Amino acid sequence: MANYYQKDIETMSRDKLHELQSERLVAQVKRVYESVPYYRDLMDKKGVKPSDIKGIEDLHKLPFLTKSDLRDAYPYGLLAKPLSECVRIQSTSGTTGRRVVAFYTQHDIDLWEDCCARAIVAVGGTNEDVCQVCYGYGLFTGGPGLNGGSHKVGCLTLPMSSGNTDRQLQFMEDLGATIICCTPSYAAYLAESAIEKGIIGNLKLKAGIFGAEAWTEEMRHDIEQKLGLKAYDIYGLTELSGPGVSFECEAQAGMHVCEDHFIAEIIDPVTEEVLPMGSKGELVFTALTKEAFPMIRYRTRDICVLNDEPCECGRTHIRMSKPMGRSDDMLIIRGVNVFPSQIETVLLNCGMPANYQIVLDRVNNTDTFDVEVEMPSELFSDTVAAISKKEKEILDALKSMLGISPKLKLVAPKSIVRSEGKAVRVIDKRKLF
Amino acid sequence: MIINQLSVFLENRAGQLSEFVNILAENNIDLQALSISETQDYGLLRIIVDDPKAVEAVAKEKGWLCTVTPVLAVLVPDEPGSLVSILDTLSKSNISIAYSYASLTDREGHACIILRVDDNEVTEKILKDAGIICE
Numbered sequence: 001m002a003n004y005y006q007k008d009i010e011t012m013s014r015d016k017l018h019e020l021q022s023e024r025l026v027a028q029v030k031r032v033y034e035s036v037p038y039y040r041d042l043m044d045k046k047g048v049k050p051s052d053i054k055g056i057e058d059l060h061k062l063p064f065l066t067k068s069d070l071r072d073a074y075p076y077g078l079l080a081k082p083l084s085e086c087v088r089i090q091s092t093s094g095t096t097g098r099r100v101v102a103f104y105t106q107h108d109i110d111l112w113e114d115c116c117a118r119a120i121v122a123v124g125g126t127n128e129d130v131c132q133v134c135y136g137y138g139l140f141t142g143g144p145g146l147n148g149g150s151h152k153v154g155c156l157t158l159p160m161s162s163g164n165t166d167r168q169l170q171f172m173e174d175l176g177a178t179i180i181c182c183t184p185s186y187a188a189y190l191a192e193s194a195i196e197k198g199i200i201g202n203l204k205l206k207a208g209i210f211g212a213e214a215w216t217e218e219m220r221h222d223i224e225q226k227l228g229l230k231a232y233d234i235y236g237l238t239e240l241s242g243p244g245v246s247f248e249c250e251a252q253a254g255m256h257v258c259e260d261h262f263i264a265e266i267i268d269p270v271t272e273e274v275l276p277m278g279s280k281g282e283l284v285f286t287a288l289t290k291e292a293f294p295m296i297r298y299r300t301r302d303i304c305v306l307n308d309e310p311c312e313c314g315r316t317h318i319r320m321s322k323p324m325g326r327s328d329d330m331l332i333i334r335g336v337n338v339f340p341s342q343i344e345t346v347l348l349n350c351g352m353p354a355n356y357q358i359v360l361d362r363v364n365n366t367d368t369f370d371v372e373v374e375m376p377s378e379l380f381s382d383t384v385a386a387i388s389k390k391e392k393e394i395l396d397a398l399k400s401m402l403g404i405s406p407k408l409k410l411v412a413p414k415s416i417v418r419s420e421g422k423a424v425r426v427i428d429k430r431k432l433f
Numbered sequence: 434m435i436i437n438q439l440s441v442f443l444e445n446r447a448g449q450l451s452e453f454v455n456i457l458a459e460n461n462i463d464l465q466a467l468s469i470s471e472t473q474d475y476g477l478l479r480i481i482v483d484d485p486k487a488v489e490a491v492a493k494e495k496g497w498l499c500t501v502t503p504v505l506a507v508l509v510p511d512e513p514g515s516l517v518s519i520l521d522t523l524s525k526s527n528i529s530i531a532y533s534y535a536s537l538t539d540r541e542g543h544a545c546i547i548l549r550v551d552d553n554e555v556t557e558k559i560l561k562d563a564g565i566i567c568e
Binding site for chain 2: 375377380381382383384385387388408409410411412413414415
């Protein structure tokens with residue numbers, strides 16, 4: 001028996017849903033055109049007027065927004081409401097150059113939390129549940145999003161935030177957490193730790209909502225078996241609100257997009273042409289209801305496939321596959337977005353050469369993140385202390401830029417293989433896609 | 434005596450040291466002293482040879498990362514307790530040692546200790562004043 005948080009919307013007929021989307025799109029485009037000069041310029045350049053948009057069939061006429069638009073317009077350039085009406089920001093991890101700061105009105109937060117509540121109810125959550133949220137709280141959207149959703153459902157919410165595994169397990173055991181929300185790799189780690197401590201049999205977990213990083217079906221089975229729960233995927237991005245843009249239902253066969261709030265398209269990342277349903281391509285989202293930071297045709301750079309076949313759960317909203325890769329060079333390491341260019345910037349600032357390589361792997365379900373860099377002769381010294389000091393300086397700079405710490409490996413000059421064409425900067429052995 | 438030491442960056446993989454020492458052999462260079470500091474990721478080879486600048490040039494030519502640093506060479510009688518007098522003297526003068534190692538060759542009943550300190554001149558004077566042979 002399927003559970004819904006907002007049954008009328010989640011099971012609305014496709015025709016009605018299209019009507020609703022069209023109506024919302026027309027209003028949203030008009031409002032954005034009038035209130036966001038940056039997007040108005042993009043529309044004018046493309047020769048599109050709000051009056052040209054009469055429904056979702058006209059969506060393809062609108063210009064795209066990309067991460068570089070977000071950077072150019074940082075911080076207020078895409079704001080569609082006066083700051084006096086905004087109550088919150090959330091931000092992506094990362095750096096000055098790439099940071100995304102998204103604004104929310106109270107209404108925006110309300111709708112975002114609705115989406116997260118749908119995800120929690122979809123995995124069987126009710127007001128009888130104890131929901132342990134171990135996503136980070138703060139600028140990261142994971143914690144605040146699921147926390148809000150959990151409140152809406154009426155679960156007893158444990159706002160644990162990330163880290164401190166001993167305490168996580170203690171609360172999980174003592175308070176009988178039934179639902180857990182975190183990254184899949186942290187779930188795997190919690191499972192290992194619970195087994196080691198011998199408390200796995202005392203846990204009451206029934207469902208896990210795991211997102212913010214890529215994971216495989218094998219990993220899903222592994223986590224399900226060890227923690228004795230059903231593991232569900234969730235998707236979202238700060239630009240659009242946060243987690244809950246799409247989520248898995250009990251069928252565990254793709255994530256339902258909250259289509260009353262977001263229109264999903266798949267495009268060819270090179271030609272930017274819209275591809276038919278079922279094609280693999282770059283995912284593009286249009287936020288229909290967001291007030292403060294309304295993204296229109298935002299290119300996520302995530303490669304995936306949409307599926308409009310009816311789902312056994314009764315939800316009519318289309319499903320998206322897990323992201324199968326990226327159409328840019330962004331890496332997701334332990335749930336954090338990392339661009340190789342950020343690492344390059346740090347190395348150059350520290351007086352290191354741009355001869356580096358990023359080596360990623362997954363050991364015991366946790367990402368390993370090594371940065372190998374060639375030691376330049378000016379920095380070489382006869383004492384380990386002097387070299388270590390330099391290493392620490394680089395590591396600190398990397399940590400502050402990326403939000404996570406890689407392992408730094410100094411290697412001999414010319415030892416990183418030079419390629420004829422584009423340098424091979426990333427060796428990803430994780431095989432996630 | 435203040436002498437020049439050659440330090441070489443070694444990657445942490447089998448064969449690195451052998452590869453470097455081969456260069457010395459090919460160029461008929463005698464190793465008088467050698468030490469290796471190891472870290473998790475790399476090794477630091479320090480050697481004393483007759484003409485470190487020339488060896489540095491040859492090694493750099495072959496792509497090795499190396500550097501020449503002046504260090505202090507001190508002769509001590511090859512008998513128990515002789516290192517103690519050096520260390521006591523340095524410690525009383527509040528001089529700290531970054532690293533130290535001993536020469537491979539016997540010098541008429543004396544061992545040669547290599548010392549890396551901040552100020553070679555000052556340290557040498559202190560040791561000489563204490564009656565320690567700095568060659």
